[in-house]
Amino acid sequence: MTTKLFLSIASLFTSISILKAQETATLEVKNPPIIVETVFGDKALGFQTTFQKKLTTAPKFGIFAVSDIIGTWDKDDTDGFMVQGNITYELMKNFNLMGGFHMATGVDIRPAVGVIYSKGSPDYVIVFNPRYYIDDNGEMEAFLMGEYKPKISENWRFYSKIQAMYAAITNEGNPHTRSYLRLRAGVNYKEISFGLASNFEYFGPQKFNQNNFGLFVSTALF
Template identity: 40%
Template sequence: MDKLFFSAVMATFLSTSILHAQTKNEVDKPLVQNPPITMEALVGNRGVMYQLIVNKKFQSIPKLGFFSVTNATAAWEKEMTPDIMTQSHLTYSLFKGLDVTSGMQYTPVYGFRPVAGLIYSYNSKDLLLIVNPKVDLADDLATETMAIVEYKPKIKEKLNFYSRVQGLYGFVPDSGIHNRSYLMLRAGLSYREFTFGAASNFDWYGPMKHNENNFGIFVSALLF
């Protein structure tokens, strides 16, 4: 009986010690510092444009993450060119700043396609840089490269100047034919998690590079 009681006490002591150690390790382990989700809307002469950017890492598996960019334009007038692009990827960190990606992309022209690529990112107090080359894995494969540069120096406490250049160029490697490209320009002010200002979108579609532009104002918000 005494041995059984002693064994039970020791088992309880060991279980408590292991649980305490695991809890302490979880507490001591620093949380992954994820960038916020960015939601943006532009109202311009062509129509309303919406963009959502998500770039997150899993807390329990910090090398593994999720990256997604969605943008769409609802034109004031009916037009022949459908304008929606969305991509979603799982990401894996090779080393700081460089991830390998795999996922899917949707456009009205190509539909859903599996894609793979790389993401390079650099983030400092005033500057953000993201470069995302990718290739779809279909038989008639196409390739795209997207780049984002943000510059946001502080004006005073909680108020920053904001500027962004975002571009994309896509083509079919076998033929060199252009399929989609755009250039987005933003300039304004950021207060806390909100940003607003002037906006310009320049879009080109298909082999003939049909051009549609949108000039107006934008508002964006960061979701932490």
């Protein structure tokens, strides 16, 4: 029942977006780049892409998508993947409503709703994204990311990032399902960043811990 309701809402959003595109003249929209990051760690290879774009002819609407993959070197450790895709609507500056789907290791495809607050400049980026999964479990998730990259020279910047996520099933007394803390420190040259990486990953109600330390490289694809 909830899935049918979600699909109906998604269809409504899509219809409104098409009407807006037909009625609005083409505008110049400044979209952030697609970010692709790879981590070469002692325990695993990590890969993450972040896609956030607004529609040129209907800039209130956009798409926000993330994919995250962990492939471990040791078969006794935990592999994992996560993919989400969302339609966004700008309610006010830096603040967007979102609705879409989420799928991950051991979990069926689930509809989700939430909000995204994002703000940035050449020196910093802040993103906060709480969301709620529309299913019988009542799972909630909160995502926070911050980047700080002050200028060193014409083409070089110091680069640092903190990224955290926490998910729990509220219908079962808040048992933990998945969380992590990821830290980056290095340098940025034009659209490429690289340096040291630390991942602290936790799985399931028992918070099984799996850490990963190594090097990262990321690039901004425009």
